[in-house]
Amino acid sequence: MIQGKAIKFGHNIDTDQIIGARHLSLPAIADMAPLAFEHHGNFTTHFAPGDILVAGENFGCGSSREQAPAVLKQRGAGAIVACSFARIFFRNAVNLGLPLIICSQTDEIGELDCLEIDGGCLHDMTTGRRYTIEPLPPFIAGIVDSGGIIPHLRGKKAQA
């Protein structure tokens, strides 16, 4: 189960907003993580580890930089809930084992609402509303359940 408060974003949140290109030459994800969403006041003011990012369509569009989901994971994001995700961001997050949740009614969720994600259900405890979550394709769910592509590959090797 994942529990945290909602930090809200709009549509088309691009990877430059998540982590600015000029920070990409820093040596490690840990060095970049404090700069995540540096120009988003709601994130810099309210985000605490475990909180859940809630956005509209096409979250993570733009560049292929894996640093984008990686800094959010490093900061302790519990999950990202969005109407849809951009392809490369989605793949990168799956590879890192960062939970992504597709839900078409994110506009009903309010800033700082208390959320709980359990199995196939997203529960907004502030409003009392419940939302069903679109399940991931089994192949991809398998990677997320292993905690990312690298543990997944290790697991496969161990089985073989």
Add this chain to the structure above:
Amino acid sequence: MNVIEKILSAHCGGAAVRSGQIVTVDLDYVMANDATACLAVDIFNRDLQADRVFDPDKVILVMDHFTPSSSVAAANSHNRMRQFAAEQGLRHVYDGQGVCHQLMMERHVRPGQLIIGADSHTCTYGALGALATGMGSTDVAVAWKEGRIWMKVPEAVRIAVTGQWPAHVGAKDLILRIIGDLTAQGATYKALCFTGPAIAALGMAERMTLANMAIEAGAKFAYIHPDATALAYLRAAGRPGGHVFADDEDACYERSMEYDISGLAPQIASPHSVDNVGDITDFEGIAVNELFLGACTNGRYEDLEVAAGILAGRKIAGSVRLLVTPASRDIYLRAMASGIIGALIESGAMIGWPGCSACFGGTGGIIGRGERLLTTANRNFRGRVGSPEGEIYLASPAVVAASALTGRISDPRRIES
């Protein structure tokens, strides 16, 4: 099968594949640049505990975003790339020779190949009939080790383009219009297949512009059938060969879109999203502070030539700065030899060393608070090139050149020649 399925099928043993299926495919090249390679090196060494890359001929590293090293951090990361290249005996490592995608097109890509790159604009290689897509550093590290990767076979969208290209209107205007229509996520996961007589009429430079921006609609691949123009380009590059695929008779496309470009006006994408597109007539007269001609979208010889055609013998407005960055060393040399570089400098341009340059400002050219940048690059995201309180407008080389003369967004169709 459609051509996308056929190329993927040829990379996973030849069995028929269908859109929606997840397949594991063999890769012809795996490219990474200095914004993404170091993270992949860490993952390769530390997490995968891998020993050797699958083929030192097929792993390509490019320093283009922060080169010449623009900070101590960049210098250190460049050194880690060089060290990795030396340990692994990599044969293709470029530093300061140009933007990764331009170098891939000049030196490596062949029709029918399947390529991934740790950069979203890897889809550019579809201009030569290759399937290429951007992935993150973990995927790239896995691909360095295994030489293969899983992917979902995408649905294909056919974009058929007819009509006569109007003067001062080109591929950049068309792709901006298409992204405006599709929206920034309208082609997520899909392959965009550009076809029709107006595409066949384009030279390679414009085809690359078109394929480059497919990702701005979320697409996974771009594809243009390699015709006589593409094959001549490959011969001239000393790189004939490759495999030209075609649709089977039963080929399926998810949908088709049709464009007649005869009446197309120059297009502008206004802040802060690439699908925020309109005719130039809606934006004329907006004052700008900086203009950039370059990037993997529009830093090719033909782009510089278009700009020089407008700027030669004239001076840019005193209120603006114009940055011009050839996308590769070869382009730079050619533009010097033909006098284009000289003409641009005389008109007032600053010339940058080949690389990403002011596309995102990793080596300078960033804008300050309240400033406006008009650029031939492919993204206008808030804060991409400096201050988040600045504004970025996207346009073609002709629009950038015409606007440099006036200091305001200007229609190149109105500039007297």
